[in-house]
Amino acid sequence: MKLTDVNLMERVDDEYYTKRLSELQYEILRYQIQLFQEKVPVILLFEGWDAAGKGGVIKRITEKLDPRMFNVHPIGPPTPTEQKNHYMRRFWLRLPTYGQLGIFDRSWYGRVLVERIEGYCTTKEWERAYEEINEFEKQLIQNGYMIQKYFLHITKDKQLERFQDRETHSYKQWKLSGDDWRNRGKWNDYEKAIQDMLNKTNTSNAPWKVVSFEQKKSGRLQVMEHMLKAYKAFFANK
Secondary structure (H helix, E strand, C coil), X not given: CCHHHCCCCCCCCXXXXXXXXXXXXXXXXXXXXXXXXXCCCEEEEEEECCCCCHHHHHHHHHCCXXXXXXXXXXXXXXXXXXXXXXXXXXXXXXXXXXXXXXXXXXXXXXXXXXXXXXXXXXHHHHHHHHHHHHHHHHHHHHCCCEEEXXXXXXXXXXXXXXXXXXXXXXXXXXXXXXXXXXXXXXXXXXXXXXXXXXXXXXXXXXXXXXEECCCHHXXXXXXXXHHHHHHXXXXXXX
């Protein structure tokens, strides 16, 4: 699986997007109810470039869901307190209970991404983390969890365009920080870390789905359609 293999040219028109989005939202709601009734815990995990559209796709997925059945966890770099504990501890505490949907806006993969690049851990620690993460996810799946992992991919030019848009509009400025610009300056380092992550944690039980978010509307539909495909396969195999 290579980032360079992703088709970044996929597009949908507004009319199709509006119609298909509504259809997918109600289909996902139907499955959410079934998952709740059968007490299946689900993890939706989103990684991606800054400004790729993680918050937007989460908003569309949850728009028509029952809020009592899901939680969204925005994940940042570990705090000083969190750094005093095992790096997985904060994620164990956020795992969904049986029948619940847990949505992670960034995740434990920060260990091999931002923590690797920004020096929050040693080389030995992040190199060891791939196997630790694979084992963690394997244990969850063996205990009845569904795990769906999405990486939202955009070009460097598209990221710049969205950063500039956030600077221009006052209601979007809160989304942009100095860290975003600083991380952008390390694009090549992050690209290497992302590719390593995909290569080493794309397991048969918890595979990655890399989605083009060069056009956000197309990307949202792709994620939601993939979710439904995974739900259908899960219940077909029960």
